[in-house]
Amino acid sequence: MNHFKKTKQFLIFTSFVISLKFASAQDVHYANMQDLKIWYNPALKTNKTSLLQANYRNVNYQGIAGYNSQEGTIELPLSSHDKNEDNIGYADLAVGINAENGTNGTMKVSTAMMAFSYALPLNYDNTYLAAGLQGTYTFSQVSLLNYNLFRDHFDQYGALGSAVMADPYQSGYEYDYFSFGIGAAIFHA
Numbered sequence: 001m002n003h004f005k006k007t008k009q010f011l012i013f014t015s016f017v018i019s020l021k022f023a024s025a026q027d028v029h030y031a032n033m034q035d036l037k038i039w040y041n042p043a044l045k046t047n048k049t050s051l052l053q054a055n056y057r058n059v060n061y062q063g064i065a066g067y068n069s070q071e072g073t074i075e076l077p078l079s080s081h082d083k084n085e086d087n088i089g090y091a092d093l094a095v096g097i098n099a100e101n102g103t104n105g106t107m108k109v110s111t112a113m114m115a116f117s118y119a120l121p122l123n124y125d126n127t128y129l130a131a132g133l134q135g136t137y138t139f140s141q142v143s144l145l146n147y148n149l150f151r152d153h154f155d156q157y158g159a160l161g162s163a164v165m166a167d168p169y170q171s172g173y174e175y176d177y178f179s180f181g182i183g184a185a186i187f188h189a
Contacts, residue, residue, distance in 0.1 A: 009120060012131075016131045016184065036053070036096075038073060038075060038094045038115060039096060039113060039115075041132060041184075041185065042116065042133065042134050043183040043184050043185040044130075044183070044185050044187075045075060045077075045094070045117050045119070045130070046119075046130075046187045047189065048090050049077065050074075050077060051073070052075075053071075053072070053075075054070075054072045054073075055069070055070070055071045056068070057069040066103040067100055067101060067103060068101060069099070069100045070098070070099050070100075071099075072097055073096035075092055075093070075094045076092065076093050077090055077091070078092065087123075087124050088121065089119060089121060090118070090119055091117065091118045091119075093115070093116055094113070094114070094116075094117075095113065095114050097111070097112050097113070098110065107140070107141065108139075109138070109139075109140040110138070110139055110140070111137065111138045112136065112137045114135055115132055115134035115135075116132065116133050117131065117132035117133070118130065118131055119187075125188070126188060126189040127186070127187070127189075128186070128189060129184075129185075129186050130184065130185045130187065131182070132185075133181075134182075134183070135178065135179070135180050135181075136178070136179050136180075136181075137176070137177075138176065138177055138178075138179070139176040140175050140176075
């Protein structure tokens with residue numbers, strides 16, 4: 001029985017390493033990404049607790065442009081074991097939506113996300129190897145025809161800069177795309 005368990009762990013790890021060949025980076029655009037680890041690497045779910053998170057942000061740049069951001073995420077651990085039990089593998093499912101809209105109709109950028117992660121214990125001291133898969137669907141529409149009049153690096157890390165990257169021609173047409181990412185982490189709980 002122990003041999004079967006080790007073989008299963010080896011196959012999971014080998015599958016993960018092989019899948020890295022097909023991985024690509026995510027292009028998440030939410031301005032407060034440091035608060036939302038699960039959005040840019042689902043393997044960073046380092047606990048077995050459920051989480052409901054919502055964020056709202058309203059920004060106005062001296063009357064030139066403004067936008068508001070809304071984000072909501074639900075994380076649900078999937079485990080048949082006791083949450084307080086140590087050194088057991090556990091899975092997590094996360095679903096989220098993010099919407100950023102210009103206050104004057106200049107942009108609409110929204111992303112829906114679904115992620116799955118699994119943490120596998122490496123030893124009996126609560127050290128885990130985690131892998132996560134994530135799919136995002138983004139739909140964006142940008143019409144910033146006077147964006148080139150803004151100063152250099154205007155709103156470099158906010159919604160406007162990434163919205164323009166999503167529609168580099170600033171055409172005002174809607175662009176929809178799907179992206180898939182893989183993340184990994186080693187952590188001590």
